Each structure stands twice: as C-alpha cells, then as structure tokens.
Amino acid sequence: MALPDPRLDSLLSGKGPKLEPLLRWLLEASPVASVDGEARRTSRLRRLQGALDERELAAVLAEEWNHASAIRLLAETGLPDRTSLLGEGFLRLVDRIIPRLDAEGDLYALLDRLDLDDADAVWIEGLPEDLRTAWASLVRPPTDIWVHAARLLAHRAAAVGLSRDLLSLDPAGSDADSPFFNLTRAVRERGERPQDPEARLAWEHCRAECARALDQAHDRIEEKGVSTDLVFRLELLQAQLERIAQLLAFVSGDGDGPAFTVELVRGSASQHGFMALLRTTVKRLARKVVEHTGETGEHYIARDRREWRLMGWSAAGGGVLTAGTALFKYGLSALPLAPLLLGLSLSFNYAASFCLMQLLGFSLASKQPAMTAAALARALEADEDQTREIDLVAAITRTQVIATLGNVFAAIPAALGISALWIWLSGHGPLNLDTALHSLHGNHPFHGWTLVFAAATGVLLWLSSLASGWAANWSAYRRLPEALAQSHRIRALLGADRATALGRFVHRHISGFVGYAVLGGLLVFVPMAFAFAGIHLEVRHVTLQSAALALASASLWAQGALPWADVLWGLLGVALIGAMNFAVSFALALWTALRARGLSGRASRHLWWNILRAFNRQPGRFLLPPATGATLESPHPGDPHA
Template identity: 35%
Template sequence: MFRSLFRKWRESRNASLQLDAILAAADPEAPLADRNGWLIELGYWIRRDGLPGAEGVAADKSRREHVRLRYLLQVLGRNPEVAGRFARMVRAIVRDNDPVTLLCDTGVASHPGFWSEVLNRLQARFLPPPPNRSDMAGLFALLFIDDNDADWVEALDGDLLERLAAVLRTDDPQAPGDAAELPEWDRFDRTLTTSIQVLVSQVRATGLSQAIRSRLKGKVQDTPFFRLDSAVQALCDEEEAARGGEAFAHRLNYFRALLDGCHQAAQRVYDDLEENGVSVEVVFQIERMKVRLARIELLLATWVEPQRRGRHAHLIAALIRSTQARRSIGHLAGTSFSQLARKVVERSAETGEHYITRDRREYRELMRAAAGGGLITVGTVYLKFLIYGLHLDKFIEGLLASLNYAGSFLVIHFAHFTLATKQPAMTGPALAHRLDAVGRPEGREIFVEDTIAMIRSNAAAIFGNLAVVFPVAMGIQWLANRILGANLITPAKAIATIESFSILGPTPIYAIFTGVLLWLSSLVAGWADNWFALHKVHDVMAYNRRLRYVLGARGATRMADFWKRNMSGIAANVSLGLLLGLGPEILSFFGPHMEVRHVTLSTGSVGAAIGVLGIAVLKMPSFWLAVAGIALMGLLNVAVSFALAFNMALRSRSLRPVDRRALSSAVRRRILKHPWSLIVPPRAPVGGASAEQGQV
C-alpha cells in the first residue's frame, strides 16, 4: 500500500486530467478555491507531454504548449455551449483575483531586510500559497511552475492570441458592439495605472529613506524621488490620458526622465558604496528599488503602447520569470552580495598587485622578503612543537597554536616580509581584473604576461621561504645538540613528524583544507577593510574626544591612519592564525578529523626532524615520501587558494563571456616559447603597471 501511495505521489507531480474532464468541471459559480484549482489543472494539461490526438495537429512542429492551445480552441469552436461555460469560468477567475499584487509585488522582495526576505523565501519553498485567496500573484505561483513557461507564453503568435481573446468573450453580457470599448473584466488600463502609482509610492519611500538619502548630494526636494509622486498623479489622470495628445506626451516624457534620474541616483549610491564600504542591507534596498523601476517601465510600455502586438504575452512572460526568480534564494543572495564580493575582491586585488613581480629588481625584493618570512617561521615551528608537546586539552592546544601563528604572521607583516601560499588568494583577484580587457589583443597580452609573472612570483616566494626555513630549523637543532647536548624534540616525535607528511597518507586532503583556510583569511581581510570604510572608523578615531585628549589631535589622526593602512593586513593574519590553529579542532569536533598542512611550516618541521635524526634519515623511505608529500602540499596550497579567489573574482564582476580555452592556449604557448620566464624574470617590465615592493 505504501509503495502504491509513493508511486502515485511521485506521478502526481506532472500528472493531469484529460481535457474533456477539465472542461466538464468548469463551473463559474463554484467557490474561488475550486475555480483556481480548475485553472491550475488546465495549466498542467497544457504542459503535459505528448500531443493531443486531433487531425492535423499531430504533425505541427511548433511548441507542445502551442499545439495543445490550438487543440483546445478547436474543441471549444466545435462546442459553443462548452466554450461559453469555459469563457465565463476564466472571466470569473480574473474578476475575483486581485491583479495589483501580481503587477506590483511579483518578483519583488516583500520584506524590508535581506535576512527576513531569506527566511520568507525558505518558508515559501515548503509552503506554497493556498488557492483560496483572491490573489493573482499566488495563482501565478501555482499555475506557472515550469522553467519553460515564460518562453512558450512569450512566443505565442498574434493569431493564436486573437482567437483565444475571442473565445474568452463568448456569451459575455457586457461585451459591447464597439471593440474599442472593452467590458469591465477586460479593461486592463485602470489596473495598469493603479499598479504604476503603487510602485511609484514604494520607489519614492525607498529613495527618500535615510540609508539612500544620506548617500545622495543636494537637497531632498531636488531628487527625482521627491518629484515622482506629483508626476505620476498628473500622468495617470484619466481625463488627460483619454484625450492623449501633446500634453499627455509631455507628461509621459517628464515621467520617464524622472525614472532615468532614479536609475542615475541608484548608481550614485553604488559609487558611494564602492568608495566608502558596502552595506548588504543598502544594496538589498537599491536592488529592490531597481526591480520596481524596471516593473514601472514594463507596465508603462504596456499601457501607452496599445497597438504593439504581443504586449500582453510579453508582460505575462516577464511576470512568470519574476515569479520564478522570487523563489530563488541564490538569486537574492547573488544580487545582494555581489557588491560586497566585488568590494572584497577589489581590496584583495589591490593587495595582490604587490605580490606580482614584473622585473628583476622586484623579483630580488620578493626573494628577500620571502627569506625573511622563512626565518620568522622557524620560531613558529619550534613554538608549535613546544605547544603540542605539553599535551594539553585539544581546545587549549588549538588556541595556543592560533596565538603562535597569528603572532608570527603579524611579525612577518610589520617586517614587510612574505609568507608563501598567502599570495595566491590575493593575486587571483588582481589577475581577474585583467579579464576586463582580454577582448583586445593588447589586453590578452597583458593577461598572459601577468599570469606568467604570478606563477613566477608564487614560485619565488615558496623557494625563498623554504630556502631559509629548512636549513635554519635544522641548524638550530644541530646547535642545540652540540652545545646543550639535548634535542628540542624527541627522536620518536621526529620520526612521527616525517611520517605524517607522507604523500600516501591524508596529506593531500589536509593540504586542500589548508588552501581553503588561506582563501578564507583573504575574505576576512576584505570584509574587515570594507567594514572599516563603511562605518567611517577612521574619522571616528581621528575625531574621538578622549583619544584627542590623550594623544593630541595629531596623535589621534596618526593612530587612525595606522589602522586604515593595516586593518586588512591585521585581519588577514589574525584570522589566518585562528583558522590554522582552531579551525581543525572545531571541524574535527563536528565532523571528520582535519589537520593543517602548510608547506613552509611543514618544511621547517622536517628540517627540525632531520636535525634530530641526522644523515641516516636519507635511508628512510618515509623521508622521501614526505619530500613528495611536501612538494604536492605546496602545489595544492597554492592551487586551491588561487582557484577559489580567482573564481570569486570572476563572479563578482559583470564580465562578458570569454573564451577561456583561447586564454589557456595563449599562456601555454608563452610557456613553451619562453620556459625560463617561469623562473627568471625579464630585465624590465613587459606589460602591466609597475608593482610595489612585495609584502604580506
């Protein structure tokens, strides 16, 4: 029994009644819920697979839905009584369902905030609207559920629409003799003007809100939002609209100019957000206002262009697409977070420019900075051994490891040194910027040059780190043994350390996990920089009364400037330390066991282990497996963090489709033609802007 019920439940998703049963069930006097359910059932029949068995129809090559509509009209044409009942049924449904909600609110976020709208959409996914409400928007949501519905509705030809309209006027007691005067149920103009006025009031309220108004220059009364209300009242005056003529055309042009002004004001708000930090809530309000402006323009075109063929089909198709987009949480998040993602990426790209070396002077500076980073990392390695050698509680171990990592990364940052594998998460967005110009040969050449420079710079940073961290870590252990006669780590710990880096173990998975953490730290850096700018923290600190009392006006300004310069770097390094130390412990508590595998830290650990075990370690197979594991570790650290950052940068920008295979081929050709360019930089910059000295 349960299997049968489950099969019926699964089949009910696309099943429908036969057409004769649907037509026989048409009852214009039935309750609204039954009438709406009848229309929904008709919609399922129209989308049903297969063609209806009518003469001359099966050979039709047009859309399946169009074929079924023609078949429906044929059946109604042969049965006038059924056609009359069908027309009265549809007219009753249209009459008793309020269309204003459909025209104004479909596809527009109904809640004032982003998170409340997310919860509302989650609820709508599991709780569809009931069919007993007199709400045309809810009926649309239940009627048009297929992704192709908008396409087949918009593709309806004029002849089919005219035949359908004629059928719907069958047995209409209000149908006039003059076709220019439509019955009340078919008079759409009044509904359109009412909906336009409702939308204008909503746009005006958003545009005059404090969040938007404070980001626009000039007086409030000079903004287009303030003048919208009087303009739409004059435009929608029924007597003036009925007369038409030059006066109406002038009002229409003025109203459209105000709509253009609203679009320009929205762009000015975006410009302010780009400069002063992005707020997701403000972006949400602007995106919702832009949707309403687009809806006003759609309704306006439908109203003032009555002779345009297919205008109603185009409007219904647009409403269907809006209804379906309204169900998507991904669409909401994409529109609301795109600006924040772009701001984060812009900050990462600005930092990433410092990591791309284009000539030998910059290459030498990067190698020096990387060597300094490797030297600091030696201390990090031995502190890590000390912390884990205490065998404390896992959370305490993770917290102490986080402080160790964060402190060491901050020292590297303020010493203007470089830590390998942090670069790719920054250079990815910088490289994605070059994609804006790859449609031109010179832009493609710059992209190729910067790609080669990025690969060369990352390789140089890793080499600079490893060239110092390995011998220094090994040398410190050797000196400790010679001078103090003691090992800083036990031989058993040294062997376990080498074996833990084996390429045959979970090292590749741990390296991928570490690459994700490196990327996440770059996101935190961009978010922190955006938060600092959005809330004008620099000005708050510079003009803080107590700070100025303690440090003086100049001292408060210098402190504010310091945080403005270093907020991103401090956030990146502290967050990376916390992620590397506490991240694996927290994840292991809730899910699979994870560990950190960072190529520089791991190489330093192997150096310390060799200092304990001596030259005999070269005869151990586990040592060579660890060497292979560290090589793969470095590749995965770089590749994963770069791929995630580059992909996010692409998604944050409105780029036209680019032939990626052509770009890849161009990069491969350059590598094959000049393989040494991956190792040896040119004597002078080849393309792109000159970069500053590399730093963390």
C-alpha cells in the same frame, strides 16, 4: 450539449467555470509535445476558448477574473517582498519549507500555487496570434487596477529611495533634493490623467531623475566599499521603477500584453529561489572583494629583477619567523589543554606570527597567489589580448618561486639553529621521538594523504584571501580610517596627529591583519571540525612543513635515530606541498575573480590553455628571475602596481 472532453465538460458545468481548476486542467498538458503540429497545451487552450464561446461563458469567466484582486499580481510578482537581503532570503527559505495560506481571490497567490516554470513562459511566447488576441480581451484587468498597482509600487519605491544610507551616498546633496520625494505624485497624476502631456512629461522627468540617482549610487559604491543589503535595495529600486513604467504604459494603452505576461510568469517561477537571489545580489559584492584583494595582491608581483630580489629577502625574513612559529606550535600542543583552549592558543600563535610578519615587511609563501589572481582578472577584463596576461602569470609564478625558496631556505637553517641551541642547553632535541617521527613521515609525498592535505591547505589560503578582501571592502564602506582619525574620543585619548596616524595604520594593515587572523583560525579549527565529524585532516603549508622537517630531523639526530632517506623524501614533499599550495589557491582565486567580473568560462579556458603553451615553450620564463633590465609595464600610467 456535452463536450467531447468529459473533464472540460465537468469543469464548465454546474455553477459556472472556476478559474483555478481550469488553469490546472490547462497546465496538465505538455507545452512541448505536439499533435498535428500544435502543442497539446495550445490545443487545450483552443478547445477551452471554443467551449466558452459555445456556452456563452466567456463573460462569466472574465467577471471571475476581474473580481479577483490583481493589484498584488501586477505590483509584486517577480519582485522581492522585503527591502533587505536577509529578510527576503529568510522569507524565501521559510516559504520553501512551510506553505503559506493566501486569500482565495488573490491572483498573485493563484499564480504562486500553480508552480509555473520557464517552460510555461516559453509556451506563452509561442502562442498563435488569434489565441493571444482572444484571451487578451478576456483577462486584461480594468484600468483602475493598473493605476492602483503603480501607485502601490511608487510608495514602496519612494520609501526605499529615501532611506538614510541611500541618501548618504550623495553627501553633497540635500535630502529634500531627492527625486524620490516627487515619485508618488508623478505616478498618481500620470495614472489619473493618462492622456495629459504635462502629466506624461512630469512622470518621464521624475523617472529619469530617479534612474540618474540610482546610476550615481552605483558609481559611488564602485568607488568605495559595498554592502550586500545596499546593493539589494538598489537592484530592487531599479526593478520597481521598471515595473511602474510598464504599468503606466498599460494605463495609457501602450503596454505590451504578451511580453508582460511572460515576464510575470518568469517572475512567479523564480521569486522563491534563494540561490538566484543570492547570486544576483552578491555578484557586485564579490567583485569589490576581489578588487580590494587585487589591490593588496599587486604588491606581491615582482615586475623586475630588483623587486624579485626584494621579495626573496622579504620571504627569508618570513621563513626565520616561521621557524619560531613551528616551535611554539609543538610546545603548545604538548600542554595538557582542553581542545578549545588548545585551538585558541594555536590560532593565536599563527595569527600573531603572521601579523608580526606583515608589520616587519616579511612575506609568507603561498599567501600571494590568492591575492594576485584578482589583479590578473582585472587585467584580463581590460584587455582582450592575453599576451600581457601571460606575462603577468609568469611574473606571479616566478615571484611565488622566489617567495617559497626564500621561506624554505631561511626556515630550515633557522629551525636547525634553534634546535642546535636547544640541544646545547638541554642535551636533547626540542621534539620527543614520537612527535619527531610523525612530523618527518608527515612530509613524505607518497605515504598517506600529504598532497591531499596540501591541496586542502590551498583552499584555506584562498578563503583567507577572501577574508582580506572583505575586510578591505568593509573598511572602505564604513570609511573606517577616516572615522578613526576624526573620532572625538580617540583624538582626546591620543591626540589629533596620533589619531590620524592610527587611521593610516588601519587603512594600510586591516586587510592583512584580518586575512592572517582568519588563516590562523582556519589552519587550526578546520582540522578540528573535521575530526569532530570523524574525518582525519591535517594542514600542510610549505613554510611550516619545512620548519617542522628541520626541527624533527635535528631532534632525531640528537637521539641517533635519523633516517636520512626519509629526510630526502621529506624535502621532495616540501617542494610538492609548495606546488600544491600555489596551484590550488591561485586557481580558486582566479576562478572567483573571473566569475565576479562576469568573464565567460570560455575566456578562462582560453587563458589557461595559453598559459600552458607558454610554459611548455619557455619554462624559465615562469621559474627563473626576470632578465636584467626587463620590467613588466603597468597598464595604468603612474601606478607601478596596477
């Protein structure tokens, strides 16, 4: 007898029902839009169930379902195919561009071809109980399929768990003590004897030991640096152990069919998403990067009046050094060099100057905000009461104010002194007329894109702070200082004491050196890259611009062509450039730190609102030196910079 639905009648006629066409017919109906209070897709599923019963085709459809391979569906859906982040990411990118030809009888491939999404999972969750019961008996795989899937996953998990870098996370333990040695046997015995209490206890003990090993591994990578590939495999292992437990629960008759079906659908929907993979894996790495950045940034916060004065003197030294850096920049730019050689020369000029600044204990304005934001995020996570966090922001801001003033008030006199010496020796200024006028007008805050360029420079400062944190994380992960101190070649070349001193030196300076080297490259090559694309971009850093303003003004004065009004506008521009450098770099760094620590957007907005209110009530608290005797207390006893 023909069915009321011609399409369904056609699908059930002929050689019998075919699984994929029936599923596609079912999924064409909306899971949300309803008829008579029931979703259209649910109504279709009910009609399909009735038609199968009427034509006695339920057993035929169940046989086709069971004939298809479900092992991969149960063992791989929602889990990565590769054991490395790079390999899995590349595979997902390729799958999004080039379709993959899978076997027709593979249920994993079938689910993949259906292009399911989260709405399909929500629909399954809301199915009436009568339909759940009817279809559960129809599509439930045989017991041996569950066992095979669990054993397949156990072998894969054991291989990952016994990899060398995971075993090395427990240097005190023996490789043979790893619980992953026993995982495959425990899973096999549990699958073969699901009702045996000893097999159940052996599996539960092995699973608990594997979970404990993973927890210890997570704790150890929290103490040291993190590798994205290592984090990826730890997350993969945890997911594999959870899936094995689910599969063995079905073997013993304790599985939750509807919940597991929903999990498979959601896993199928998300398993080709590259950004989701990157987001979940990189989060822990980002946290360690900002933590290492914060450890450096703690030392850029003046907590009392003495530290505030020391920061001022440190910044003054940085300003004097930057005056020479600016002069060398103009000298290199005047040479007839190819663009690549010019870019490398300018980058080396910046990087060498900044690294020398670190070795001498000097400070560069606007570098600190990006470093100190991680310290603020750590304090915010530790304490819901934001009173101390506002005090910390006030300390960061007034430290930045004195750092900027120290840089500028030292860079300008130093640049003027260099110019005076140059004029005395040569009779003319260090810059020609065109270069001096361009530099002077480049500081005008409202002519051109000066403030936009300053904001872009703030982004570069933020990127350099991430590079600093990454370098510190990489050094900790590779145990670089210890490796250098114990290297036989270095000890033979330098001696044991000097090798140890080299390790301490690298530990103390690698973060700053990498950050400053990256900053030097960004300040030069980012504008060059934009120019290659036809976009004009210049960098505007407060200290470099103050030195450039002084050099340009002195050169124009020597030629009798100094426009004093432009000089005054340039001084205002320097102040606004400093404010823009600070605001952008600090805001981006704080945003990164908050996201890496999983703090909500609401907490971030609440913090910003409280900061603005506090600044409106007491602006001097954020701009002026701390009161005599006032100290910002550390939340960590014994740590003056926490």
